[in-house]
Amino acid sequence: MSKIKAENVNVYYGSKQALFDVSIDIAEKEVTALIGPSGCGKSTFLRCLNRMNDVIEICRVEGSIKMDNLELNSRKLDVVRLRENVGMVFQKPNPFPKTIYENVAYGPTIHGIAQSKEEMDQIVETSLKKAALWNEVKDRLDEIGTGLSGGQQQRLCIARAISVSPEVILMDEPCSALDPIATAQIEELIDDLKKEVTIVIVTHSMSQAARVSQKTGFFHLGKLIEFGPTDKIFKNPDNQQTQDYITGRFG
Amino acid sequence: MLKNIGKNMNSFKKNLLKKRYNAERRFQWYGKIAIGLALSFLAVFMFQIFSKGYSAFQKTWIVTEVHYDKELLLIDAESPSKDDLENADYYDVAYKAMTSLDPGLPEEEDRQLIQMVSYKYETEVKDLLLKNPDFLGKIVPIKLTASDDVDQVHKGNYPRDIPEKNRRVNDYQLQIYDMLNERGDILSEFNISFFTSPDSREAELAGIASSFMGTVFSILVCLAFSFPVAVLAAIYLEEFAPKNKFTDFIEVNINNLAAVPSIVFGLLGLGVLLAVFNLPRSTPLVGGITLSLMTLPTIIIAARASLKAVPPSIREAALAMGASNMQTTMHHTVPLSMPGTLSGTIIGLAQALGETAPLILIGMVAFVNTIPGTPVDPAASLPVQIYIWSESAERGFVEKVSACIMVLLAFLILMNLAAQIVRHKFEKKWS
Numbered sequence: 283m284s285k286i287k288a289e290n291v292n293v294y295y296g297s298k299q300a301l302f303d304v305s306i307d308i309a310e311k312e313v314t315a316l317i318g319p320s321g322c323g324k325s326t327f328l329r330c331l332n333r334m335n336d337v338i339e340i341c342r343v344e345g346s347i348k349m350d351n352l353e354l355n356s357r358k359l360d361v362v363r364l365r366e367n368v369g370m371v372f373q374k375p376n377p378f379p380k381t382i383y384e385n386v387a388y389g390p391t392i393h394g395i396a397q398s399k400e401e402m403d404q405i406v407e408t409s410l411k412k413a414a415l416w417n418e419v420k421d422r423l424d425e426i427g428t429g430l431s432g433g434q435q436q437r438l439c440i441a442r443a444i445s446v447s448p449e450v451i452l453m454d455e456p457c458s459a460l461d462p463i464a465t466a467q468i469e470e471l472i473d474d475l476k477k478e479v480t481i482v483i484v485t486h487s488m489s490q491a492a493r494v495s496q497k498t499g500f501f502h503l504g505k506l507i508e509f510g511p512t513d514k515i516f517k518n519p520d521n522q523q524t525q526d527y528i529t530g531r532f533g
Numbered sequence: 534m535l536k537n538i539g540k541n542m543n544s545f546k547k548n549l550l551k552k553r554y555n556a557e558r559r560f561q562w563y564g565k566i567a568i569g570l571a572l573s574f575l576a577v578f579m580f581q582i583f584s585k586g587y588s589a590f591q592k593t594w595i596v597t598e599v600h601y602d603k604e605l606l607l608i609d610a611e612s613p614s615k616d617d618l619e620n621a622d623y624y625d626v627a628y629k630a631m632t633s634l635d636p637g638l639p640e641e642e643d644r645q646l647i648q649m650v651s652y653k654y655e656t657e658v659k660d661l662l663l664k665n666p667d668f669l670g671k672i673v674p675i676k677l678t679a680s681d682d683v684d685q686v687h688k689g690n691y692p693r694d695i696p697e698k699n700r701r702v703n704d705y706q707l708q709i710y711d712m713l714n715e716r717g718d719i720l721s722e723f724n725i726s727f728f729t730s731p732d733s734r735e736a737e738l739a740g741i742a743s744s745f746m747g748t749v750f751s752i753l754v755c756l757a758f759s760f761p762v763a764v765l766a767a768i769y770l771e772e773f774a775p776k777n778k779f780t781d782f783i784e785v786n787i788n789n790l791a792a793v794p795s796i797v798f799g800l801l802g803l804g805v806l807l808a809v810f811n812l813p814r815s816t817p818l819v820g821g822i823t824l825s826l827m828t829l830p831t832i833i834i835a836a837r838a839s840l841k842a843v844p845p846s847i848r849e850a851a852l853a854m855g856a857s858n859m860q861t862t863m864h865h866t867v868p869l870s871m872p873g874t875l876s877g878t879i880i881g882l883a884q885a886l887g888e889t890a891p892l893i894l895i896g897m898v899a900f901v902n903t904i905p906g907t908p909v910d911p912a913a914s915l916p917v918q919i920y921i922w923s924e925s926a927e928r929g930f931v932e933k934v935s936a937c938i939m940v941l942l943a944f945l946i947l948m949n950l951a952a953q954i955v956r957h958k959f960e961k962k963w964s
Contacts, residue, residue, distance in 0.1 A: 337849070337852065376849065377850070378865060
């Protein structure tokens with residue numbers, strides 16, 4: 283079933299066009315990987331899905347992006363409600379310089395999800411457990427989140443993202459700053475999470491896309507060159523450019 | 534390739550290496566000389582102030598005996614009440630206390646003795662009895678504030694070898710002074726009244742209490758006006774305002790405002806606060822508002838810089854969690870920028886602390902011999918006090934000027950220290 287349906291999305295940074303007529307169907311409770319060389323527009327597209335491009339003043343998005351038949355690219359849409367439902371994990375771990383508990387509790391607090399302290403404790407615990415971080419931090423929830431290791435910080439960010447039970451989680455190269463062990467932990471986590479949420483992940487690592495995703499889209503120079511089941515993209519792509527990129531001939 | 538190091542170098546390469554080393558050494562020396570020069574200027578400056586000013590922290594007293602004679606005090610009651618003592622006539626008692634130092638002196642010359650103590654000696658005689666009512670009828674020793682001339686002679690600041698007619702202390706007074714000094718009746722003690730007394734025309738009585746309180750009140754008023762306005766302006770400009778020609782124009786003007794000479798703000802205070810709004814003249818309220826115009830751009834610039842220094846990743850994290858712009862700013866960006874903003878504020882206030890010109894223009898240069906209790910009482914301020922005293926002719930004020938500078942510098946150093954501590958202690962580290 284399709285969760286997000288993008289049609290003819292064009293994005294401009296000032297006069298420079300960054301995305302050209304991107305149309306894509308993102309399936310529910312699956313992992314969709316977006317790959318492609320640097321500057322190809324895959325992160326730009328990802329940021330359209332939770333309207334993070336609003337922050338960039340010169341950025342202009344055209345076209346239609348629908349999530350469960352709700353138009354996302356509309357002035358009337360309340361971005362706060364959207365972002366409550368579409369979480370995001372960034373390339374560089376960016377926990378708040380606050381305690382581990384406060385990091386996870388922030389979303390539920392501002393969205394009024396927990397009614398009581400017990401409920402909040404419960405949300406923090408489940409989120410950290412789902413992010414496979416609970417056992418490592420349960421005795422030091424009041425320590426500063428920025429004091430954790432890189433991999434732990436990124437899992438804390440994932441815990442923070444899932445604390446408000448979003449339907450979609452966007453991941454922008456979540457492992458590029460991590461070592462292989464931490465990367466493996468995050469990938470395992472993604473595998474677990476997809477039972478409940480739809481995940482869109484931008485990655486530079488082809489092997490990661492192959493390992494974690496069910497669908498893969500290949501971007502190049504702002505265009506979506508090919509989109510399909512991951513198996514097919516990696517084993518038998520239709521497009522020559524995709525073939526070249528995957529086999530490492532360019533990019 | 535490593536074998537080339539040290540070996541196989543031709544003369545050209547060797548020369549090049551030598552030049553490089555020499556250039557580095559020369560550069561280090563330039564730096565050391567520059568720092569040495571700066572430090573020696575500072576040392577000379579400090580030495581000047583301390584060597585001139587330290588003596589102001591000592592006060593000279595003349596010890597004599599006073600006879601609290603009931604008849605001379607015009608007290609009739611057998612056991613006089615507090616009121617009786619309060620209303621008694623101390624003129625004769627005080628007069629006798631001084632003239633008894635030299636009983637042989639003809640009456641028409643007695644002014645010479647009276648001049649050796651401060652004009653408030655009668656009050657001092659009265660205060661001692663009020664404090665110790667059982668001294669009534671007894672002869673007790675008393676400490677009287679020496680006049681500034683005797684004070685300066687005692688501190689060795691006054692040349693004794695110039696001709697008598699050019700001297701404020703005549704030969705007779707010097708003779709009495711020497712006699713008292715030999716007897717150990719000239720005392721030198723820590724000058725508490727320098728800190729507790731308001732300004733006075735007499736150097737021996739003048740203190741910094743009124744100007745110190747004036748400065749404290751001015752700074753508080755300045756903080757109360759400039760901090761909220763500046764921080765709100767900075768937050769709006771940095772986090773909410775669209776980036777366009779108009780906000781660029783505002784930014785340029787804030788930077789220009791920071792460079793406007795302070796006397797211009799003084800004229801503004803005079804023309805607007807006093808003339809239009811009719812606020813009370815010579816008060817820390819007006820002084821503080823005028824100074825806040827000066828500190829405003831400084832704080833705005835510091836606050837904007839520290840808001841800018843908050844990494845965008847924190848903003849993105851909050852926005853992506855569904856925080857509104859306002860929540861992102863208030864929950865994350867502003868708290869993280871506070872250490873920088875606060876230290877900028879303290880530095881801005883420290884600048885305001887040393888300002889003289891705008892305060893002179895709004896009338897805080899007036900002679901104030903009361904200690905202000907509120908920001909709407911007339912007051913001077915420390916830098917203006919320095920200015921007033923440096924204009925005074927009496928030798929006794931020379932050391933007071935330096936002492937006042939020392940107090941002002943101590944105040945400044947404390948504030949800058951506070952800024953450093955705030956910056957280092959509360960600054961959050963992000964990876």
